[in-house]
Amino acid sequence: MDSGIDWHWARAALDWQLELGADEAIGEAPVDRFALEAAEQAARAQPAAAPQVERGAAPVPMAEPAGPDPVQLAQEAARGAGSLEALRAAMEGFEHCELKRGARNLVFCDGVEGARVMIVGEAPGREEDLQGKPFVGRAGQLLDRMLAAIGLDRASSVYITNVLPWRPPQNRDPRPDEIAMMKPFLARHIALADPDLLVIMGNISCDALLGKRGITRLRGTWAEAEGRPAMPMFHPAYLLRQPAMKRQAWADLLELQAKLKALG
Ligand code: URA
Numbered sequence: 001m002d003s004g005i006d007w008h009w010a011r012a013a014l015d016w017q018l019e020l021g022a023d024e025a026i027g028e029a030p031v032d033r034f035a036l037e038a039a040e041q042a043a044r045a046q047p048a049a050a051p052q053v054e055r056g057a058a059p060v061p062m063a064e065p066a067g068p069d070p071v072q073l074a075q076e077a078a079r080g081a082g083s084l085e086a087l088r089a090a091m092e093g094f095e096h097c098e099l100k101r102g103a104r105n106l107v108f109c110d111g112v113e114g115a116r117v118m119i120v121g122e123a124p125g126r127e128e129d130l131q132g133k134p135f136v137g138r139a140g141q142l143l144d145r146m147l148a149a150i151g152l153d154r155a156s157s158v159y160i161t162n163v164l165p166w167r168p169p170q171n172r173d174p175r176p177d178e179i180a181m182m183k184p185f186l187a188r189h190i191a192l193a194d195p196d197l198l199v200i201m202g203n204i205s206c207d208a209l210l211g212k213r214g215i216t217r218l219r220g221t222w223a224e225a226e227g228r229p230a231m232p233m234f235h236p237a238y239l240l241r242q243p244a245m246k247r248q249a250w251a252d253l254l255e256l257q258a259k260l261k262a263l264g
C-alpha cells in the first residue's frame with residue numbers, strides 16, 4: 001500500500017528528530033522522563049517515616065539505612081587498585097551507579113599512560129558510549145585540533161578521562177550523588193596516571209575536582225587539584241556552540257604550553 005511517504009520525506013523527518021536530540025530508538029512506548037525525574041527527586045526528598053509508637057509501648061528501634069554507603073564502597077574499590085588496569089577492572093565491577101545499567105560501555109581512558117598532561121572531561125556522550133573511548137565525537141575532534149595547535153596529541157603526549165565513565169541518559173547533566181560516588185575512582189585514576197598537569201574541561205569537572213562551578217570565572221587561572229596544577233578550560237562542546245569563546249581557549253592553551261616548558 002502506498003503510504004504517501006517517500007524516502008526523501010522520511011529522511012528529512014529523521015534528520016529533524018536528530019536535530020531535536022532524539023538520537024536513539026530505545027522503546028516503542030513514549031516515556032515521560034520529566035515525570036520520572038520529578039518522582040525520583042520527590043522520593044529522595046521524602047524523609048524516612050518515623051515509626052508510630054503507642055503510648056506506653058516499648059520504643060521501636062529506627063530502621064537501619066538500606067545497604068552500605070556507595071561512596072565508601074567506591075573508596076574501598078579505588079584504594080585497592082594498584083594499577084590503571086586494576087582500576088579499570090574495579091570500575092567494570094562496580095555495581096552501585098545506576099548509569100552503568102543504561103550504558104553500552106565503560107569509558108575509561110584514551111591516550112598514553114605516563115603523559116605529562118591529563119585531561120578530565122565530564123561524561124561520555126553517544127559516540128563515546130558506543131566506542132568505549134572518551135572524546136571521540138564532535139567535541140573530541142575539536143579537542144584534538146586544540147591540542148594539535150600547541151603540539152600535543154593523544155597518540156604521544158596526552159592522557160584523557162572523564163568524571164563519569166558511563167553515559168547519562170539523554171546526555172543529561174550528571175547528578176551530584178553520581179559525581180560524589182565516582183570521585184574516588186577519578187582521584188585514584190589521577191594518582192595512578194600521575195601527570196604533571198591537569199586540564200579540567202567544563203563545569204562538571206570543576207565541580208568534581210575543585211568543588212566549585214563557574215567556568216567563565218575559573219578558566220585561565222591555575223588552580224590545584226589532587227595535589228597538582230590544574231587549568232580549568234571551556235569544554236570543547238561549549239566552544240562548538242559559542243565559537244567566539246575560542247579566543248579565551250587559545251589563551252588558555254598557550255598558558256598550558258608555557259607551564260609545560262617552565263616545569264621542564
Ligand atoms: N564530553 C566529555 O566531557 N567527555 C567525553 O568523553 C565526550 C564529550
